[in-house]
Amino acid sequence: MRNNLNSFFSLPSSIEPIDLSYWGVKQKVYVKRDDQIHNIVSGNKWRKLKYNLAHYNSNNFKGIVTFGGAHSNHILAASFIAEKCKIPLILVIRGEKPNELSPTLKTCVELGAKLWFISREEYRNKDSNSGFFSKQFPNYFIIPEGGANRYGIDGCRDIIKEITIDFQDIYCDVGTGATMIGIHRQLNKNQRVNGVVVLKGAEYLDKQIRELTSNNQSNGSFRLLHEYHFGGYAKNNQKLIEFMRVFYKITGIKTDPIYSAKLFYGMIEDLKSQQKSSVVVALHSGGLQGLEGFEKRYKVKVYE
Known part of the structure; x- marks a missing residue:
């Protein structure tokens, strides 16, 4: 079974254009659908x-x-x-x-x-x-x-290797930072990874990731966005839940309230504040399996 494990996973994951004009986003945006890799072992x-x-x-x-x-x-x-x-x-x-x-x-x-x-x-x-x-x-x-170790970071370099379009920015959600570091290591000149931090009070990640990327043989850059944690990890926030519902209605893409919904909300808000025309990729890292536990804990139904 060890030799055949790759056959369980749909790789490389697809990359699809997404229209975010409903929110006033003018950039050309694509979604890297890592949420479709596997129904259990999804995302990164x-x-x-x-x-x-x-x-x-x-x-x-x-x-x-x-x-x-x-x-x-x-x-x-x-x-x-x-x-x-x-x-x-x-x-x-x-x-x-x-x-x-x-x-x-x-x-x-x-x-x-x-x-x-x-x-x-x-x-x-x-x-x-x-x-x-x-x-x-x-x-x-x-x-x-x-x-989140060197093996995990190396695995996330494959995300960029699979992307065949020219892009300037890629957005990902950040918990431990391993995915972001792996992405950063594979970037070319004039490319940037933007990490939407899902934890509250996680400013320590700036120093931690800066140290881990200081020796990267990368021509790219990175930044962390701390404004979109919605109260912290796995917290119930009605504004975020409403965004998830609207986002699904407009795009047909489901997100989860712990990681990916914060990613898309943060990315949209960030892109709205930028005037430059660019090509952007959003990494959908899955996580939908956690919805059941979230809904049970907070007695809320996200998707009807």
Whole structure:
């Protein structure tokens, strides 16, 4: 199965023109449809796990440990891949064990993953306590949250390699920053990646990403947009929900309230403020599987 895993995924993902004139956008905009790569391992998740999996297979690890929240797209993708490849998987989950598992966690368990809950404080300090997890799970390959390591970054370089049109700007949502860094490494001169940050109070990402891109052999540039987090990660915001509904009605493209809706809202607002004529690409990184848990948590129905 390890050798045939690529057959599960629709790659390269398509790139489609999108008309955003309803919002007053004058630039020529395309959408890179990474949301269509796979119904479970959608968006950038396979890209960030592909080379991590190759590293796992080239060594003698006993299994994989990785991290995420109760609605994480990454842990679901990891669970699917681990089940197909018969790899023991331990998921370190942020927060105390709930009375009822989220739909995402239920599916992870059904796919054979083992859950290990830690407090939010312990989770915040997990990177400084990496030695603890190595001791707790000896000879397991530890993949950071979101697949945000050098293997995950390398996988995201393929996004740009697949784009055959000439463009000046590409927009992506930013959680850990791995996708944005991978994109930046593949840019040409006069190209820029714009990251719409989905977390509140994540200005630390500016320094972190600047350090990680300082040694990039890239001719491109980057910037982070912090204004469009809508209250923070996975928060319920009626204005954003209404935007999602209108966006779907106008474009036929569904988004999620955690990542991609913020991306498209932020990109539209940013482009409206620019007078220059340019070609723009938006990376739709998937994440629609998290809708069920979001709707259940907030008792809201996004799409009828």
